[in-house]
Amino acid sequence: xxxxxxxxxxxxxxxxxxxxxSARLVACIRVVAIQGxxxxxxxxxxxxxxxxxxxxxxxxxxxxxxxxxxxLLRAIRRVRIRRxxxxxxxxxxxxxxxxxxxxxxxxxxxxxxxxxxxxxGMFVPTALxxxxxxxxxxxxxxxxxxxxxxxxxxxxxxxxxAVLLSAAMPVMVEAGILLDLLVGVFVMGIVVNQISxxxxxxxxERLTALxx
Amino acid sequence: xxxxxxxxxxxLLLFAPMLNGIIIxxxxxxxxxxxxxxxxxxxxxxxxxxxxxxxxxxxxWVFLAGPVVGLTVPLLASLLIPFGALPAxxxxxxxxxxxxxxxALSRFFTVASALDxxxxxxxMGAAREVTFSCLAEPTLLFVLLVLARLSDxxxxxxxxxxxxxxxxxxxxxxxxxxILVCLFLVLLVENSRIxxxxxxxxxxxxxxxxVMVLDHSGPALGMILYGAALKMMVMGALLVRxxxxxxxxxxxxxxxMFLAGLAGLAVLIGVVESIMARLRLPRVPQVLVGTxxxxxxALVLVLR
Numbered sequence: 001x002x003x004x005x006x007x008x009x010x011x012x013x014x015x016x017x018x019x020x021x022s023a024r025l026v027a028c029i030r031v032v033a034i035q036g037x038x039x040x041x042x043x044x045x046x047x048x049x050x051x052x053x054x055x056x057x058x059x060x061x062x063x064x065x066x067x068x069x070x071x072l073l074r075a076i077r078r079v080r081i082r083r084x085x086x087x088x089x090x091x092x093x094x095x096x097x098x099x100x101x102x103x104x105x106x107x108x109x110x111x112x113x114x115x116x117x118x119x120x121g122m123f124v125p126t127a128l129x130x131x132x133x134x135x136x137x138x139x140x141x142x143x144x145x146x147x148x149x150x151x152x153x154x155x156x157x158x159x160x161x162a163v164l165l166s167a168a169m170p171v172m173v174e175a176g177i178l179l180d181l182l183v184g185v186f187v188m189g190i191v192v193n194q195i196s197x198x199x200x201x202x203x204x205e206r207l208t209a210l211x212x
Numbered sequence: 213x214x215x216x217x218x219x220x221x222x223x224l225l226l227f228a229p230m231l232n233g234i235i236i237x238x239x240x241x242x243x244x245x246x247x248x249x250x251x252x253x254x255x256x257x258x259x260x261x262x263x264x265x266x267x268x269x270x271x272x273w274v275f276l277a278g279p280v281v282g283l284t285v286p287l288l289a290s291l292l293i294p295f296g297a298l299p300a301x302x303x304x305x306x307x308x309x310x311x312x313x314x315x316a317l318s319r320f321f322t323v324a325s326a327l328d329x330x331x332x333x334x335x336m337g338a339a340r341e342v343t344f345s346c347l348a349e350p351t352l353l354f355v356l357l358v359l360a361r362l363s364d365x366x367x368x369x370x371x372x373x374x375x376x377x378x379x380x381x382x383x384x385x386x387x388x389x390x391i392l393v394c395l396f397l398v399l400l401v402e403n404s405r406i407x408x409x410x411x412x413x414x415x416x417x418x419x420x421x422x423v424m425v426l427d428h429s430g431p432a433l434g435m436i437l438y439g440a441a442l443k444m445m446v447m448g449a450l451l452v453r454x455x456x457x458x459x460x461x462x463x464x465x466x467x468x469m470f471l472a473g474l475a476g477l478a479v480l481i482g483v484v485e486s487i488m489a490r491l492r493l494p495r496v497p498q499v500l501v502g503t504x505x506x507x508x509x510a511l512v513l514v515l516r
Contacts, residue, residue, distance in 0.1 A: 006383065006386055007386060010386045010390075013509075017502070017505070017506070017509075021498070021502055091498065092497075092498050092501050092502075095501070095502060095505060096501070096505065099505040099508060099509055102509065102512075103508070103509065103512045106512055106513075106516055107516075110516065
């Protein structure tokens with residue numbers, strides 16, 4: 001079981017790169033859904049078939065892999081957009097930044113004072129890299145949908161950390177985070193609809209100007 | 213030594229055009245046709261060789277130097293690289309740099325001979341070829357760096373030695389998988405295959421590699437086609453050795469396994485060409501930069 005973890009984490013990192021470099025929103029949502037589903041396997045692989053791990057896996061699969069992507073796909077269908085047209089930073093520069101931060105995460109993780117059993121694995125660097133990629137997505141894109149994807153990716157990164165500590169972390173905390181995220185996605189979905197109804201676009205930059 | 217050299221060159225010279233035949237056959241099968249016979253590339257080469265040279269009066273010796281260098285460079289490069297488990301006839305420390313830049317030399321002469329004709333289309337194709345190859349070159353070097361890190365030497369023979377089999381099963385397996393993908397993409401770019409370039413296109417505006425050789429005819433075109441086939445086999449040898457690092461110990465079975473690996477690679481290229489459309493030109497540099505970043509990431513994975 002343990003030897004499957006590294007390829008899985010590698011796939012997670014590759015999905016980060018794909019999302020940073022791709023303009024197609026539907027494809028981005030799908031791969032982030034796949035990322036969530038892959039992460040759902042992680043607690044089972046690293047802790048075995050305990051009740052706690054199975055609970056974590058089930059809720060991660062339901063929320064990250066199915067419910068939230070489904071909500072996003074529905075929102076996209078309603079506002080009829082397919083592509084992120086003009087990101088604040090271009091796709092290739094974002095991809096380069098993403099790889100640089102990933103490399104940085106790998107170097108940085110070696111310097112962290114971790115517990116000895118976590119020191120060699122790919123868990124901590126992958127978690128950091130996924131969080132940084134989520135941040136990058138949040139910063140560099142204009143569309144609200146892509147920004148939600150950034151949040152989702154950020155949460156995926158936190159989840160990888162949580163798996164590392166899941167023996168110590170109560171289920172309630174993880175459930176709380178997921179619930180927050182779900183509510184966030186709901187609110188964002190409503191906001192997306194409102195923005196598109198008001199301005200006939202879903203670029204968030206229109207929200208910075210106030211008027212009577 | 214001499215026998216190994218002869219075996220190496222015989223394998224290369226005899227089987228290189230077959231790869232193109234396998235690709236064409238695979239594409240034909242995907243299209244529901246029977247397709248040209250497997251040996252069609254050999255017939256084409258023989259036909260071209262029987263024709264006479266035709267040179268425009270505006271061209272100079274550079275025009276002929278392109279095809280000649282394009283044919284000799286893959287021959288030289290093939291001596292540095294092991295064919296499957298058969299060791300390379302010539303090997304020294306640092307020959308991987310020579311291997312990469314031999315191909316740059318042949319590209320320089322192809323581009324020079326294209327510019328020598330003074331045709332604007334050929335100049336355009338030359339510019340594209342140079343742009344794409346300078347984006348593909350760092351990927352190839354990073355891939356070789358990963359391999360150099362995993363072995364203890366800087367010659368291609370040790371880089372592609374028998375330690376690859378154990379490396380696949382260790383932690384470095386993930387990096388090897390990544391660089392295998394990178395290497396495949398570099399192979400497609402360097403040999404101007406579909407997603408990046410279409411070898412069968414008939415519109416000069418969309419051509420990349422083919423537009424540079426429009427003015428060559430007869431034996432010169434034959435040399436270019438044969439050189440391209442040799443180049444594909446030499447670069448394929450790198451990929452095949454990386455993907456199938458087994459060895460049996462007997463030269464004949466090793467050679468057969470190598471040829472089977474190459475045939476599999478040709479089928480794979482044919483499948484890719486059948487199921488993918490060509491990328492738009494502005495997308496090509498993006499994909500190549502992405503490939504380079506992947507190879508850098510693979511290097512970081514083996515460095516930590």
